[in-house]
Amino acid sequence: MASIRIVDEPAFVLHSIPYKETSLILDVFTRQHGRMALIAKGAKRPHSVLRPVLQRFQPLLVSWSGKSELRTLTKSEWVGGTPALVGDALLCGFYLNELLVKFLAREDDYERLYDRYTETITALSNLEFESKGLEEILRPFELALLQETGYAAALDRCVETQNKPEPDLQYVYQPEKGVRPVQADDPSHWPILSGQSLLNIAAGNFSDPVTLAESKQLMRFLLGLHLQDQVLTTRQILIDLKKI
The missing domain is CATH 2.40.50.140 (Nucleic acid-binding proteins)
Structure with missing residues (x-):
C-alpha cells in the first residue's frame, strides 16, 4: 500500500x-x-x-x-474566526464531539455532516448574539447525524401511505420503520409527535415550542436506541442541567 x-x-x-x-x-x-x-x-x-x-x-x-x-x-x-466556547456552549461542544466519536466509523466521508458541525460550532461560539437557544442549535445537528449515519428514517413521509404527515394527526415513530399513525397498542416508550411537528423537524424549523419539545423526545429516543449501553458523559450532564 x-x-x-x-x-x-x-x-x-x-x-x-x-x-x-x-x-x-x-x-x-x-x-x-x-x-x-x-x-x-x-x-x-x-x-x-x-x-x-x-x-x-x-x-x-x-x-x-x-x-x-x-x-x-x-x-x-x-483558520481563525471562531471565538472560544465557554460555559454551556463549551459543554455542548464536548457533547457534539462525543456523538461524532460514538457514531462515525473512521475514514468514511461525511461532508454534509462536517458542514453542519461547522455551522453548529459557529452558532455555539456566538451564543450570546444568537436568537436561538441551545436546544434549537443542537437539534438540527442531532437530526443530521442520525440521518447521515442511517439511524433515522424520513420524518416527512408516513410509512403506511407514503404521503406527508397530516398536520392535525398524531404519529408514532416506530423503530426500524419510521413514522405512522398512532395505534392503541403501540409501546408507551415510542415517541408520539404531531404531523405538524414532523413537518417542522424535517424542514429544520424548531422555532415552535411544541415542535421543540416533541423533537427533544424523538432525539433522546433515537440516540438512546442506537447508543444502547454507551454513556455520553456530557450528554448526561446537559440532561441533568435541563439544557437539552
Missing part, C-alpha cells in the same frame, strides 16, 4: 491523548476523509509550533502522510 499525502484538509480536533513523552494521538474530523487518527509528533514540547494550534472547536487546515491506520500529522494551521 502506497503512502498517502493529504494537504490542507479542513478539520476539527475531536479528542487527543498523550503518546510517549512528547507526542499526541489526535482524533480529528475532516471534511473529505471523515474521522482520522493522526499522531502529532513533538506536539507536547513547550516550543512546538503545533501545541498552541491543536485546540478543540477551532477550524484548522491539517496535512498528513502515511499508509497505516495511524497517519502522521505534518502540518496544522489555525
